[in-house]
Amino acid sequence: METKLASKTKTVVISPDKPFVIIGERINPTGRKKLAAEMGAGDFSRVQSDALAQIEAGAPVLDVNAGVPGGDEPAIMKQAVETVMATVDVPLCFDSANPAALEAALSIYEGKALVNSVTGEDAALERVLPLVKKYNAAVIGMANDERGISQDPQVRLEVARKIVARAADYGIPAADVMIDPLVLTVGADHNAGRVTLETIRLIRTELGVNTSAGASNVSFGLPDRPALNAAFIAMCIGAGLTAAIINPLEPAVRLSILAADLLVGHDAFGGKWIKDFRKRSKA
Numbered sequence: 319m320e321t322k323l324a325s326k327t328k329t330v331v332i333s334p335d336k337p338f339v340i341i342g343e344r345i346n347p348t349g350r351k352k353l354a355a356e357m358g359a360g361d362f363s364r365v366q367s368d369a370l371a372q373i374e375a376g377a378p379v380l381d382v383n384a385g386v387p388g389g390d391e392p393a394i395m396k397q398a399v400e401t402v403m404a405t406v407d408v409p410l411c412f413d414s415a416n417p418a419a420l421e422a423a424l425s426i427y428e429g430k431a432l433v434n435s436v437t438g439e440d441a442a443l444e445r446v447l448p449l450v451k452k453y454n455a456a457v458i459g460m461a462n463d464e465r466g467i468s469q470d471p472q473v474r475l476e477v478a479r480k481i482v483a484r485a486a487d488y489g490i491p492a493a494d495v496m497i498d499p500l501v502l503t504v505g506a507d508h509n510a511g512r513v514t515l516e517t518i519r520l521i522r523t524e525l526g527v528n529t530s531a532g533a534s535n536v537s538f539g540l541p542d543r544p545a546l547n548a549a550f551i552a553m554c555i556g557a558g559l560t561a562a563i564i565n566p567l568e569p570a571v572r573l574s575i576l577a578a579d580l581l582v583g584h585d586a587f588g589g590k591w592i593k594d595f596r597k598r599s600k601a
Contacts, residue, residue, distance in 0.1 A: 319493050321456050321528045321560075323379060323409035324429040330378045330409050332496070332528045332561050337584045338575050339379060339561040341411050341432075341530065342372030345398065346383035357394055358386045362401040369405045375566035376594075380406070381434060382423065383413040392422040399423045411458075411563070417445045424453035431455045434530075434563065435498060438463035438477035447488045456494040457485065458530050461517065467500055469509070471516040474499060478521050496528045496561065497521050503538040504546075511536055511550060515557045522558035530561040534571075548574035555582060 321332040332339045345368050347354035353364050369380055382402055384395035395414065399422075402410060411432040412423040420433060435458040436446040450457045459481035461474035468474055478497040485495045499517035502510040514536070518529055533554060537546035548570040551562060555578040566572050576594055579585045 319526050319528060321493055321496055322430065323432055323456060325403075325407050325409045326428045327407055328409065334522065334528070334558060334560055337579050337590070338555055338559070340377040340566050340575065341379045341381050341561055341563045342377035342566050343381050343532075343534070343563045344368040344372055344565060344567065345380060345402065346413065347386050348383065354386045357384065357398065358389045360397065362397060365398055365401050366405045369402050372566050373406050373408060376572060377566040379409045379411055379432070381411040381413050381563050384419060385414065391416050391419040395419040396422040396426060399426060403428065417449060420446070420449055424449060424455060427453070432496070433457040435460050436481070438481050440464070443481070443484050447485055447490065450485070450494070451488045451490055456496065457490070458496045458498050459485070460498045461500050467502070469507070469513055471513055471520055474517045475520045475524060478525060482525060482527060492525070492527050496530045497525070498531055499529055501531050501533055501535040503540070504536055505539040511553075515553060518554060518557040518559050528560040529558065530563060531559060533562040533564050544568045544570040547571050551575060552578040555579070
């Protein structure tokens with residue numbers, strides 16, 4: 319199954335048969351005080367530099383989040399999206415739980431965007447899915463609902479199945495629905511990684527839809543996070559994960575993804591691996 323995203327001139331295909339897709343996570347003021355202050359004040363120069371750096375590092379899709387504390391999220395989101403579209407020509411992912419902010423982005427976007435995200439809660443589905451349909455977008459559905467986040471992979475699969483079915487009710491094809499299997503920190507629960515991996519396998523086998531995860535959540539609160547993130551993302555790719563919202567500027571993570579792509583047969587004759595090695599050697 320293929321999920322196709324597009325900018326004005328570029329198309330990115332997310333599929334189990336294609337190379338893994340990095341969705342660059344850096345344009346997000348959460349936990350970044352300087353970026354939050356700048357975006358709140360209307361300064362988007364760091365947004366521009368973050369967009370360029372992530373594309374250079376190999377991210378073919380960029381996530382845009384405008385959740386500045388106390389800020390006008392729809393207005394900030396609109397400015398951020400306009401800035402990114404004027405800076406780089408790649409598909410975008412709009413990251414917000416605010417329907418007004420999502421519509422502010424979708425209404426000006428030139429292409430087919432990805433909406434991040436909607437949960438399996440009835441109220442959330444009723445708010446977000448009509449926007450996804452209206453603007454011909456794709457959507458990430460998170461495998462939790464009114465019951466919260468289950469530690470049972472079968473329950474997460476049940477929620478994923480509900481999201482795909484409800485999207486179909488709105489005329490959104492399964493190819494345009496990606497499922498987030500949910501990644502929690504192993505610092506709080508040592509079984510969290512195993513549960514995510516099993517959920518990815520179940521979704522791949524039972525539903526066949528594409529998957530995306532906030533993979534770096536797995537290491538939250540622990541030391542040497544890049545090493546943990548790199549190991550986990552490779553395991554996720556092996557389990558069938560097709561995309562992740564992650565930081566492509568972390569060398570260990572980027573190399574892990576390139577290696578995993580080669581090892582699962584998505585890098586013919588190691589072309590991308592060799593090209594990247596030569597680039598790093600020159601640098």
